[in-house]
Amino acid sequence: MLTWHxxxxxxxxxxxxxxxxxxxxxxxxxxxxxxxxFVRRTDQDKRIGHETAWTVIATARRTFEQILRGEAR
Known part of the structure; x- marks a missing residue:
């Protein structure tokens, strides 16, 4: 489970x-x-955005790929 800020x-x-x-x-x-x-998540209906913690780009890319595969939320 990801922490969103x-x-x-x-x-x-x-x-x-x-x-x-x-x-x-x-x-x-x-x-x-x-x-x-970092990864930014936006709820289009509510127009609310959140993001993961800022980190090295390689780690953010892995997190993004995990989200795409349904392995992280």
Whole structure:
């Protein structure tokens, strides 16, 4: 089970590296900023976003892939 946090405005610019389809009620984005990575989750209906802890991009990428495979939430 992943821990989701309120968005931390830690960087002026965030690059979205990969994402899930926007047609789903909940979308996920693999993001990179300031040499680190995190996964952003957005509830499209409520317009609420959360993110994982910021970490090295390789770890964030593994987390994103686990989410896609249904191994993490």
């Amino acid at each position: 309120e968005p931390a405005r830690r960087a002026a610019r965030v690059r979205v590296v990969s994402w899930t389809c926007g047609c789903r009620p909940i979308t996920y984005e693999l993001c990179a900023a300031a040499g680190q990575g």
